[in-house]
Amino acid sequence: MSTQAIESLSEDTVRRIAEERDEPEWLLETRLNALSALETAELPDVIQTPGRRWTDLEALDFESLVDPLNQSDTTERSVGDDEVVVLPFTEAFDEYGDVIEANFGSVLDPEHNYLTALSVALFTTGTFVYVPEGVDVEDVTVRAEMNSRSLFSQTLVVAEESSSVTILESIEPGDGEVDGDRYFSNLVEIAAGENASVQFGSLQNLDDETYTYSLKRADVGVYGTVDWIESNFGSKLTRSDVESELNGDGAESQIVGTFFGTEDQHFDINARVWHQAEHTTADLVTRGVLDDVARSVYEGVQDVGNDAWNTSSYQRENTLMLSDDAEADASPKLIINNHDTEASHSATVGQVDAEDLFYLESRSIDSHTARNMLVEGFFVPVLEEIAVDEFRDDVEELVFERLQ
């Protein structure tokens, strides 16, 4: 089904954005193509169970949410090492125009769906990260604040052969005085070359009037590794998709996810991996907690292609409910077209274990503290997968804040 046209959107709008940013002609073309794709593009698929469509993206009122010409953000980019390029696109075109043109949209098709097309047509912020061959950098951080009604962000990471990089991005509300609902869109694409290694951590903690759409996708080359950490704490509604295409022999990807919903927050969390070559490995681990009347829906897909000989693929998802009124649905999917595969997938939705709680209480610990210890303990297995101390600390702190 098609989505409503947004009246404030026109070619002029897109041209103005491109002009103000002094963008090359090819990017303007890409934006205009995305804009015209809106006419036919569909919203992303959402999980449906009998009688219920879990995430109602159609209900989003884009007409009032999208304010393309007043986008504003405050973004700090810091680089551990000057061998790596970490720049807003506008500052990168002169020197790295060719690299950007060759890779932009190559991993994540701008016209993938309605929301990606909208995002590519209108983005005004984001980051280009370029890690040349053999360069090894650990502390790239991109900390962004959203100041406007809507914000569209686009990130491209190009990691050349045998390079290695760790990137942490975060998005939080800024000082911008905007009343009412807001919309944040975040597209990230990673092109990881042969034997390249990328760890990309993302922390979303926007306020409870914001609707967030995020799609992150990696193309992982021969012996390449892309590890994602996707942490969602904020927003009224979050739709998050993290995807890895294992296109080179020996490619690996881990997708670690955490979320913690309170009040009436809604999380639609998706992790997907496509095994397209031989000897590839994937590990999908997501843990989330829901309190009050928060809801979550999870979909995990491990797709093993015809040529994916000797595949290893694992998926686990656990949701812990702290309230009887919270709701969760989880659907782990395993599609195997090559039977030379070792795979597992599981998902659980459960409550705090009464025996565990009593055990702690019988050692003098009051029930509230005991419950909080169990919740923090529940997150530990995913926190342990986070190799970057700074990021793990941030996530722990956010878990801790919500447990007060």
Place this chain on the structure above:
Amino acid sequence: MATLEINDLHARVAEEDGERILRGVDLTVESGDIHALMGPNGSGKSTLAKVIAGHPAYEVTGGEVLLHLDEEDVADIDAEIDDEDYHWELLELEPNERAALGIFLGFQYPAEIEGVTMTNFLRQALNAKADEREELFEEEEEAEADADDEDDGYDTSPMEGPADDGEIGVAEFQEILSEKMELLDMDEKFMQRYLNAGFSGGEKKQNEVLQAAMLEPAVAVLDEIDSGLDIDRLQDVSKGINALRDEQGTGVLQITHYQRILDYVEPDHVHVMLDGEVVKSGGAELAEKLEDKGYDWVREDAFEAA
């Protein structure tokens, strides 16, 4: 000198038409004494242990569980102690309050808790016990005043360990812990592992005794602490239980099926439970007789008497 006094205790499974399990238990355990509680499966021994500790799966339908304390037991309390502070009806208290007053339950099947390290758990427990004791013994007006300006109480992450050192400093904690672990012949590597997660049956039981040693209870109820232990571990655990009594003056109520542990932990008193009641009590010789003759004769005696 503390006394746990159980009078005519009745309890059932806390659900509609829940089974009646305890049918009038009378039992008194004084600190410094070791009691063995024996009886066939289904006689209500484990239920008694859980009801004393306040397990929510059981509903008490009658009787009382009293804890009497004396000056020695409240020597750590700064607040003024009234007469009523020496006598507690445990059934009116939350499980953690009972624990803070000095009741310890050693579980037959200890919970495995992922993500919470032994070190953090033990420090959290020790600090919680000290805090809870302050609250239990302070006057009501003080409690209200405290509640007003109290933070949420949980201001440190158990993953990181308390940021403020609370009542027990790191160095002191480590020292006590090392000593107790040595006594129980436990490896210090235990402390970085998650609470009981992946522990063998024997390691879990050692860990229960270690926790009792750290928390220094007035009365420890140990539910089948000897089941599933090999002889070496049985000896370690026994050494730990004897030390609870000898060094801390803990009263021990030891629930067991087997005479075996009683060779290492000699009981001052032995009780037999049948059909939810304590039907016979005696000295150490009673356990030996049970080992030889089983429970039938006890049942006959009890039946005749009734």
